[in-house]
Amino acid sequence: MARITERPPVGKVEDLASLPELNENILLEELRTRYKQNNIYTYVGDILVSVNPFKTILGLYSSAQQSTYKGKARSDCPPHIFAIADTCYAQMLDSENHQCCLISGESGAGKTEATKLIMSHLMELCSKKFIDSSLRDANLEQKIVKVNGLLEAFGNAQTVMNDNSSRFGKYIQLKFIKGAVIGAKINEYLLEKSRVVSQAPGEQNFHIFNALFAGLEAEDKKRFKLNNPDDFCYLSNGDKV
Numbered sequence: 001m002a003r004i005t006e007r008p009p010v011g012k013v014e015d016l017a018s019l020p021e022l023n024e025n026i027l028l029e030e031l032r033t034r035y036k037q038n039n040i041y042t043y044v045g046d047i048l049v050s051v052n053p054f055k056t057i058l059g060l061y062s063s064a065q066q067s068t069y070k071g072k073a074r075s076d077c078p079p080h081i082f083a084i085a086d087t088c089y090a091q092m093l094d095s096e097n098h099q100c101c102l103i104s105g106e107s108g109a110g111k112t113e114a115t116k117l118i119m120s121h122l123m124e125l126c127s128k129k130f131i132d133s134s135l136r137d138a139n140l141e142q143k144i145v146k147v148n149g150l151l152e153a154f155g156n157a158q159t160v161m162n163d164n165s166s167r168f169g170k171y172i173q174l175k176f177i178k179g180a181v182i183g184a185k186i187n188e189y190l191l192e193k194s195r196v197v198s199q200a201p202g203e204q205n206f207h208i209f210n211a212l213f214a215g216l217e218a219e220d221k222k223r224f225k226l227n228n229p230d231d232f233c234y235l236s237n238g239d240k241v
């Protein structure tokens, strides 16, 4: 994109790297203004900055939106997490090289949600590319999208920063042949194991323990003596013995 010599109206620029001048104040002013207009995504060169809206923005992740980003040049559509997934997929097919997305931010910034959106869009791209092909495994695509729920049950917990905080790091590898996904591997690291026996005030144990109480039939709860989570020391911040 050509560099702009005069600063355009605040909040209108989709790639801040194209501004004539960029410093911390300008960056924050642009992001703040765009955020107020429900534009949570902004590029800074190759980086996509995402500001967590903590609310549903209607249509932002709809299937119509997924179609909009499919196979488009980055400059043709507003900044979006789907554009990142789309670029990765296209570059993988073009270059036949590995691609990597790094997602970082403080707790509650929206990394887990961004990861799920990227994976879901990648699976959508596979499904559309191989609509009639024997290479495609629709069942596997679904499993890859849904596996996060299972991981979150065992590795996520409520903290003071985030009701669904990932208490581990994830390195997810998706494997493709000719654009069709053929497998996925997830390496977890730095799982906060100590949370099982001790949680900070106002925080919870891993979701799976509470899910047991919510999901078990009454008969099984009685059999396993799992009547009330508050009766258990590990589920009540040590208030109970």
Ligand SMILES: Nc1ncnc2c1ncn2[C@@H]1O[C@H](COP(=O)(O)OP(=O)(O)OP(=O)(O)O)[C@@H](O)[C@H]1O
Binding pocket: 052, 053, 054, 055, 056, 057, 105, 106, 107, 108, 109, 110, 111, 112, 113, 114, 161, 162, 163, 164, 165, 166, 167
């Ligand atoms: N794109 C989004 N649109 C709407 N709400 C969002 C979005 N991203 C995140 N959120 C909200 O913010 C919450 C925290 O996001 P998320 O769990 O992804 O943060 P995180 O960066 O992974 O945090 P942690 O490092 O603690 O795991 C989500 O549960 C959701 O309510």
